[in-house]
Amino acid sequence: MGSLKAGLAQGWYRFSHRMSPPVFIGSALCVIGFCIFGGFYTATASDAFSQLQQAISRTFGWYYALIVTLFVIFTLWLLVSPYAKLRLGPPDSRPDFSYRAWFAMLFSAGMGTGLVFWGVAEPLYHHANPFLAEGGTPEAAKEAMRYTFFHWGLHPWAIYILFGASIAYFHFRHELPLAPRSILHPLIGRHINGPIGHGVDILCTVGTLLGVATSLGLGAMQINSGLAQYLDLPQQTSVQVAIIGLITLVATLSVISGISAGIRRLSLINLSLAFGLMLFVFFAGETIYILETLVGSLGMYLQKLPEMSLWVEYTENTDWQTSWTMFYWGWWISWSPFVGVFVARISRGRTLREFILSVMLAPTLVTFVWLSVFGGSAIHIELFGSGGLGEVVQEDVSLSLHALLGELPLAGVTMMVATLVIVLFFITSSDSGSLVDDMVTSGGHPNPPRAQRVFWAVSEGAVAAILLIVGGLRALQDASISLGFVMSFLLIAICLALYRALRSERPLTRADSQAQFATMPWSQRSSGSEKHRS
Numbered sequence: 001m002g003s004l005k006a007g008l009a010q011g012w013y014r015f016s017h018r019m020s021p022p023v024f025i026g027s028a029l030c031v032i033g034f035c036i037f038g039g040f041y042t043a044t045a046s047d048a049f050s051q052l053q054q055a056i057s058r059t060f061g062w063y064y065a066l067i068v069t070l071f072v073i074f075t076l077w078l079l080v081s082p083y084a085k086l087r088l089g090p091p092d093s094r095p096d097f098s099y100r101a102w103f104a105m106l107f108s109a110g111m112g113t114g115l116v117f118w119g120v121a122e123p124l125y126h127h128a129n130p131f132l133a134e135g136g137t138p139e140a141a142k143e144a145m146r147y148t149f150f151h152w153g154l155h156p157w158a159i160y161i162l163f164g165a166s167i168a169y170f171h172f173r174h175e176l177p178l179a180p181r182s183i184l185h186p187l188i189g190r191h192i193n194g195p196i197g198h199g200v201d202i203l204c205t206v207g208t209l210l211g212v213a214t215s216l217g218l219g220a221m222q223i224n225s226g227l228a229q230y231l232d233l234p235q236q237t238s239v240q241v242a243i244i245g246l247i248t249l250v251a252t253l254s255v256i257s258g259i260s261a262g263i264r265r266l267s268l269i270n271l272s273l274a275f276g277l278m279l280f281v282f283f284a285g286e287t288i289y290i291l292e293t294l295v296g297s298l299g300m301y302l303q304k305l306p307e308m309s310l311w312v313e314y315t316e317n318t319d320w321q322t323s324w325t326m327f328y329w330g331w332w333i334s335w336s337p338f339v340g341v342f343v344a345r346i347s348r349g350r351t352l353r354e355f356i357l358s359v360m361l362a363p364t365l366v367t368f369v370w371l372s373v374f375g376g377s378a379i380h381i382e383l384f385g386s387g388g389l390g391e392v393v394q395e396d397v398s399l400s401l402h403a404l405l406g407e408l409p410l411a412g413v414t415m416m417v418a419t420l421v422i423v424l425f426f427i428t429s430s431d432s433g434s435l436v437d438d439m440v441t442s443g444g445h446p447n448p449p450r451a452q453r454v455f456w457a458v459s460e461g462a463v464a465a466i467l468l469i470v471g472g473l474r475a476l477q478d479a480s481i482s483l484g485f486v487m488s489f490l491l492i493a494i495c496l497a498l499y500r501a502l503r504s505e506r507p508l509t510r511a512d513s514q515a516q517f518a519t520m521p522w523s524q525r526s527s528g529s530e531k532h533r534s
Contacts, residue, residue, distance in 0.1 A: 019441065019442055019443070019449075019452065020198075020201070020441055020442060020443040020444075022198040022202075023198055023201045023202055023205065023440060023441045023443070024441040024442075024452075026198065026202040027201075027202050027205040027206055027209070027437070027441055028459075030202060030206045031206060031209055031210070031459070031463065034206070034210060034476065034479060035463055035466060035467065037475075038467055038470075038475040038476050038479070039466055039467055039470040040470070042470055042471050042475065045475040045479075046474055046475040046478070048475075049475045049476075049478035049479045049482060050474070050475070050478045052478070052482050053327075053330070053478040053481050053482045054319075054322065056330065056482060056485045057322040057326035057327060057330065058319075058322050058326075060485065061312055061313070061321060061322060061326045062312050062314075063488075064325075064326050064329040064330065064488075065309065065310055065311065065312050065325075065326075065329075066310070067488055067491075067492065068155050068158075068159065068309075068329050068332075068333075069155075069309040069310055070495075071155075071158045071159055071162055071491060071495070072154055072155055072158040072309070074158075074162070074495050075158040075161050075162060075356060075360060076158075078161075078165070078352060078356060078498075079353060079356045079357070079360075081502070083352060083502045083505055084351065084352045084353035084356070085351055085352070085353060086169075086173070086351065086352050086502075086505060087173070087349060087350070087351050087352075088165070088168040088169055088172045088173060088344075088347055088348060088349065088350050088351070088352065088355060089172035089173060089348045089349050090172075090173075093172070093348060093349040094349045095347075095348070095349040095350055096346070096348055096349060097260075097264065097346055099358070100268070101264050101267070101268060102346060102347070102358070103271075103358065103362060103363075104264070104267040104268045104270070104271040105259075105263060105264060105267040105342075105343075105346055105428075105432075106339075106342075106343045106346070106358075106359060106363070107267075107271065107363055107366065108266075108267040108270055108271065108425060108428040108429070108432070109267075109338070109339055109342050109343070109428065109429060109432040109433075112270070112274070112425040112428070112429070113215055113219060113422075113425040113426055113429050114152075115152065115367060115370055115371070116274070116401065116418075116421060116422050116425055117218075117219075117222060117397075117398070117401075117422075118152075119370055119371055119374040119375055119401070120374045120375060120378045120389070120393070120400040120401050120403075120404050121393045121397045121400040121401075122144075122148045122151070122375070123141075123144045123145055123148050123371070123375030123376075123378060123379055124144075124375075124378050124379070124382065124389055124390050124393045124400065125144075125393060126140070126143060126144030126147055126148060127140050127141050127144040127379055127382060127390065128140075128390045128393075128394070130143045130144060131143075131313075131318065131320040131321070136382070136390075138383065141379045141382075141383060142296070142297070142300065144375070144379065145293060145296075145297040145300075145371070145372070145375060145376065145379070146297055146300045146301055146304060146308075147308070147324070147325075148371055148375060149297055149298070149301040149368055149371065150301060150304075150305075150308050150325075151324065151325065151328045152367050152371065153301065153364050153367065153368070154305075154360065154364055155309070155329070155332070156328070156332040157359060157360040157363055157364055158360060159332050159333055159336050159491065160332075160335075160336055160339045160340055160343065160359065161355070161356055161359050161360055162336070162340070162491055162494050162495065162498075163180075163183075163336040163337060163339070163340025163341070163344075163491065163494065164339065164340040164341070164342075164343035164344045164347065164355070164359065165344070165352060165355050165356065165359075165498070166183040166340075166344075166494045166497065166498045167179075167180065167182060167183060167340055167341055167344040168343075168344035168347045168348070168350075168355070169352070169498065169501070170182040170183060170185060170501070171344065171444070171446075172348045172349075174501075176192075176444070177443055177444020177445070178341065178344065178345060178439050178444040178445070178446050179197075179201050179341070179439065179440045179443065179444030180200050180201055180203075180204040180337055180341065180440065180490070181193075181196075181197030181198075181200050181201050181444070182444065183490075183493070183494050183497055183498070184196070184197065184200065184493060184497060185497070185501075186496075186497040186498075186500040186501045187493060187496065187497050187500070200490065201440050201441070203337075203483065203486065203487065203490075204337035204338075204341070204440060204487075205337075205436075205437050205440050205441055206483070207334050207335075207337055207338070207480055207483045207484075207487065208335075208337055208338040208341075208433050208436050208437055208440075209433070209437055209456070209459065209460055209463065210463075210476055210479060210480040210483070211334060211335050211338060211433070211480045212338065212429060212430055212433035212434075212460050213460050213461075213463040213464040213467070213476065214464070214473060214476050214477045214480055215426065215429060216244055216247060216248075216426060216429075216430060216460060216461060216464035217240075217244070217464040217465075217467060217468045217473040217476075218398075218473065218477075219247075219422065219425075219426040220240040220241070220243040220244045220247070220464070220468065221235075221240055221398050222398035222422060223240075223243050223419060223422055223423055223426075224236075224239050224240050224243060225396065225398040225399050225402070226398075226399075226401075226402050226415060226418065226419040226422065227239075227419060229399075229402050229406075229415055230412055230415055230416065237468060237469055240468055241465045241468060241469065244461050244464050244465045244468065245461065245465070247423065247426050247427055247430060247461070248430065248457060248458060248460065248461030248462075250427050251427045251430035251431040251434065251457050251460075251461075252431075252434075252453075252454055252457040252458060254266055254427065254428075254431040255431040255434045255435050255438075255453045255454075255457050256450050256453055256454065258447075259345070259346060259435070262431065263428065263431050263432060263435070266424060266427060266428050266431070267428050269424065270421065270424035270425060270428055273417060273420060273421050273424065274421050274425075276417070277414065277417050277418060277421060278369070278370060278373050278374070280408075280410075280414060281373050281374060281377055281404075281405075281408065281414075282373050284408045284409055284410075285373070285377040285380070285408060286376075286377065286380045289376060289377075289380045290372055290373050290376045290377060290380075291372075293372045293375075293376035293379075294368065294369060294372035294376070297368070297371075297372060297376075298368060301368075327481065329484075330481040330482070330484035330485065331481050331484065332484075333484035333485075333487050333488050333491065334480050334481050334482075334483050334484035334487060336487065336491065337436070337440075337487065338432070338433050338436050341436045341439060341440065342432045342433075342435065342436050343359060345435070345436075345439065345446060374401070374404065377404060377408075378400070378404050381404070381407055385407070386407070388403075389403050389404060389407075401418055401422075402415050402418065402419075405418060430457065430460055430461070431457065433456075433460060434453055434456045434457035434460060435448075435453065437456040438452045438453045438456050441456070463476075
């Protein structure tokens with residue numbers, strides 16, 4: 001009996017010795033409350049959260065348009081400011097990961113799952129039902145690609161940068177916890193360790209878990225649809241729950257293994273498969289048309305960027321902007337703590353300019369190429385080919401990617417690869433989200449206990465499976481997006497806090513940088529040591 005008590009005591013210590021009880025317990029209770037409401041009162045919760053999300057988008061659409069544009073402007077100012085040479089860490093620190101591994105992880109966590117899901121579907125939606133053009137026409141095709149670029153371009157990555165760069169700056173340079181509360185330090189000082197800091201961490205933890213759980217549930221439906229194309233598997237809830245269980249198991253093993261051994265390797269494998277699939281579609285499809293779509297859409301995007309950024313639908317009584325642009329802005333803001341904390345965790349040693357260029361411009365360019373290859377190929381089939389993809393998307397959006405691949409050679413092989421890419425993207429999102437929740441609920445420790453990692457990874461899968469069974473996923477999605485409105489004020493505070501903190505720094509001159517580099521050992525001058533304990 002004594003050995004059993006000792007074992008239980010030791011197990012509890014391993015689980016809780018780095019825990020922040022107010023944040024952990026508060027986050028767990030909030031998630032349980034959301035699940036009970038969404039699971040047992042599904043219709044009421046769905047209506048309530050849906051109406052709340054739509055009301056926010058309609059009433060505060062002007063606010064979203066203005067504030068997200070200001071976030072882009074502030075991020076670009078950081079890029080060219082005298083503080084851009086500051087390192088996210090001590091002056092002699094160097095990156096823990098190579099560019100390739102770093103980019104693979106931030107892209108997989110940032111929006112890889114969304115691009116696979118919407119890369120074909122959104123251009124087809126806009127092509128069939130555009131706001132400013134006649135559906136199904138060449139003008140509608142141009143508008144479709146322009147607005148798809150807009151929704152997935154600079155704006156979401158600017159939002160992620162504000163959160164990620166701020167947390168990385170305050171943690172690695174000022175040794176504050178790797179948690180959202182730290183970004184408020186220049187504004188409220190030591191009070192970040194009180195109720196305000198706990199509340200911010202709880203909000204971000206709950207938002208991360210709800211967002212990842214929703215994606216797991218919706219992703220299981222897409223994977224089930226893909227498997228049904230070439231395997232004798234029915235499209236039903238039991239299969240989707242099994243898929244969630246498999247993803248959760250692999251994600252748990254990955255997050256236990258740590259960043260270098262687990263998340264980094266899966267992200268690299270996934271990015272290689274995704275780029276291989278993209279290259280196949282590029283060469284097997286209408287290559288010239290894809291290149292024309294990329295260049296032409298990029299030109300229209302850059303020309304119309306200020307107009308699209310500040311455009312508010314006040315002369316027409318439609319829900320197009322509410323359903324698309326404002327939905328996306330709320331979604332990106334609600335995901336910013338998840339992506340921001342994770343990207344901050346893997347960005348020690350980068351300069352602020354390097355961070356912004358790599359997290360904003362490089363993923364945006366890759367995103368545009370992806371959308372041109374998959375979205376452009378789908379629109380070409382609608383305009384000049386057999387057509388029919390638009391009807392598939394209208395009936396079941398989860399089939400859009402597989403429907404496109406079915407029009408190209410080697411459909412059976414590419415559909416299997418696409419399904420594997422989807423699975424891996426959801427695994428990397430799940431393990432990254434679990435790690436973020438672990439770090440935040442453990443007081444901002446960069447290497448939280450493994451027992452807590454298992455708890456949050458399993459919790460995400462359990463929430464997704466339960467709400468998939470009872471039909472509460474849509475309510476959970478609307479709830480997580482509605483949290484984006486509250487988080488937008490946190491992002492405003494981030495801008496103020498980061499500006500105040502940077503003004504206290506001495507901007508690095510070119511001479512400072514050259515002197516710092518000259519005194520550095522040759523072994524440290526290359527980027528990325530890949531030596532990182534996790």
